[in-house]
Amino acid sequence: MFDLKGKIAWVTGASYGIGFAIANALAGAGAKIVFNDINQELVDKGLAAYNERGIEAYGFVCDVTDENAVNEAVKKIEQDVGVVDILVNNAGIIKRIPMCEMSAQEWRQVIDVDLTGPFICSKSVIPSMIKKGGGKIINICSMMSELGRETVSAYAAAKGGLKMLTRNIASEYGEFNIQCNGIGPGYIATPQTAPLREKQPDGSRHPFDSFIISKTPAARWGTPEDLAGPAIFLASGASDFVNGHILYVDGGILAYIGKQPK
Numbered sequence: 001m002f003d004l005k006g007k008i009a010w011v012t013g014a015s016y017g018i019g020f021a022i023a024n025a026l027a028g029a030g031a032k033i034v035f036n037d038i039n040q041e042l043v044d045k046g047l048a049a050y051n052e053r054g055i056e057a058y059g060f061v062c063d064v065t066d067e068n069a070v071n072e073a074v075k076k077i078e079q080d081v082g083v084v085d086i087l088v089n090n091a092g093i094i095k096r097i098p099m100c101e102m103s104a105q106e107w108r109q110v111i112d113v114d115l116t117g118p119f120i121c122s123k124s125v126i127p128s129m130i131k132k133g134g135g136k137i138i139n140i141c142s143m144m145s146e147l148g149r150e151t152v153s154a155y156a157a158a159k160g161g162l163k164m165l166t167r168n169i170a171s172e173y174g175e176f177n178i179q180c181n182g183i184g185p186g187y188i189a190t191p192q193t194a195p196l197r198e199k200q201p202d203g204s205r206h207p208f209d210s211f212i213i214s215k216t217p218a219a220r221w222g223t224p225e226d227l228a229g230p231a232i233f234l235a236s237g238a239s240d241f242v243n244g245h246i247l248y249v250d251g252g253i254l255a256y257i258g259k260q261p262k
């Protein structure tokens with residue numbers, strides 16, 4: 001039931017990081033991988049990385065916030081590869097700025113990539129999924145779909161919205177055998193969180209790094225590979241009656257008040 005042979009999976013922003021790990025996992029389960037990134041250099045970097053792992057991926061340059069570009073890209077994918085069976089809305093950015101110092105433009109940039117992008121990409125594949133008899137959409141949400149923290153107002157608003165977009169796609173298209181679910185990663189060691197893990201000048205751990213360790217029962221940061229199994233589950237027939245669900249893969253952070261300071 002976890003077999004993805006014969007399926008075409010499009011993972012957005014998947015030249016590296018969480019998207020790359022999820023695409024590798026889906027390829028390992030038999031899917032054919034399609035991915036996009038924001039520029040050719042990143043797409044080439046991704047293609048080389050996939051090829052190194054024996055994965056024949058189909059890569060293309062596309063900004064997920066550009067509706068015309070996305071629609072053109074989906075037409076080309078359908079001509080060159082086939083109808084998308086699995087869409088993983090992974091591409092995302094974060095701007096860590098105190099809300100009262102954040103410009104409306106900076107706010108809009110985050111909302112555009114993290115929330116409007118998944119709307120545009122989902123809209124572009126759903127009609128063909130319906131014609132084909134069904135499909136899977138997986139939105140990469142976040143702990144910030146549930147919790148806030150200083151400096152991430154736009155990101156939390158976008159990821160909270162993405163949780164509700166997930167539930168709405170599930171509601172509106174479930175009758176066409178489309179399942180739309182989310183994965184909510186905890187704190188994962190990728191370039192996006194590198195600034196939060198930088199060693200201090202004296203060689204000690206970044207305060208935020210220590211904070212996350214104390215808030216995580218697993219007492220570690222997640223790795224992109226920790227998301228592989230959950231992604232295969234939500235992309236496969238094993239989850240055909242799971243719809244509108246956000247699967248948190250966070251080492252237990254959301255369940256835990258945090259380690260008592262010594």
Ligand code: NAP
Pocket residue numbers: 012013014015016017018019036037038039042062063064065089090091092093113117140141142143184185186187188189190191192193
């Ligand atoms: P990352 O390392 O920053 O990778 C994000 C990828 O998306 C990059 O390849 C990036 O390209 C691409 N991208 C950005 N804007 C794009 C656009 N407009 N169109 C197409 N591609 C675009 O991030 P990550 O840590 O792997 O995170 C991936 C997803 O997981 C994001 O949605 C993030 O919010 C979410 N997430 C991350 C964590 C974590 O702790 N890392 C936890 C929960 C959720 P560029 O290199 O050009 O930016």
Ligand code: GCO
Pocket residue numbers: 094096141142143144149152155184185186187188192193196
């Ligand atoms: C931050 C982090 C988080 C993670 C992730 C947690 O600044 O707090 O970047 O937002 O990226 O979203 O689930």
